[in-house]
Amino acid sequence: MTTALILWVLFGLATGAATIALARALDRERTLLGGLLVVLGIWYLLWGVADGRSFDVLLPQILGGVFFATCGVLGLRSSLVFLAIGWALHAGWDFASPLFSDVSYMPSWTAPACLGYDLLLGGYLFRLSRQDAPEAVAQA
16 A cells, blocks of 8 residues: 555544544434435535536446435434444445446545545444444434
């Protein structure tokens, strides 16, 4: 891994930690982290549309966006496990996307930054979902 990639992963970890700290401070972990996952599903489409990409180029991103938004909504409505899965799988999505879609419109830092950010949030949410106290998860 190059120094730049490592720095972007560290940036993702730092912003992920800040996001978790904010969500905890607001006592809105489920709402904030679930809402962000829904927004994340739309983010790639906005970049692609702004870059003037065609529908066939954006279709894989649309499908991915629907998947991540669905994980976000399910996590908001039911189990935090859906949020953990959505965030964890998104870490791989950024690296896999170039294999099936032209994502040259996305900044080069996206995949490494998301690796740190997404895996931290996914791990945190999985740990939170596994807590013994059901009331702690219900309030999250």
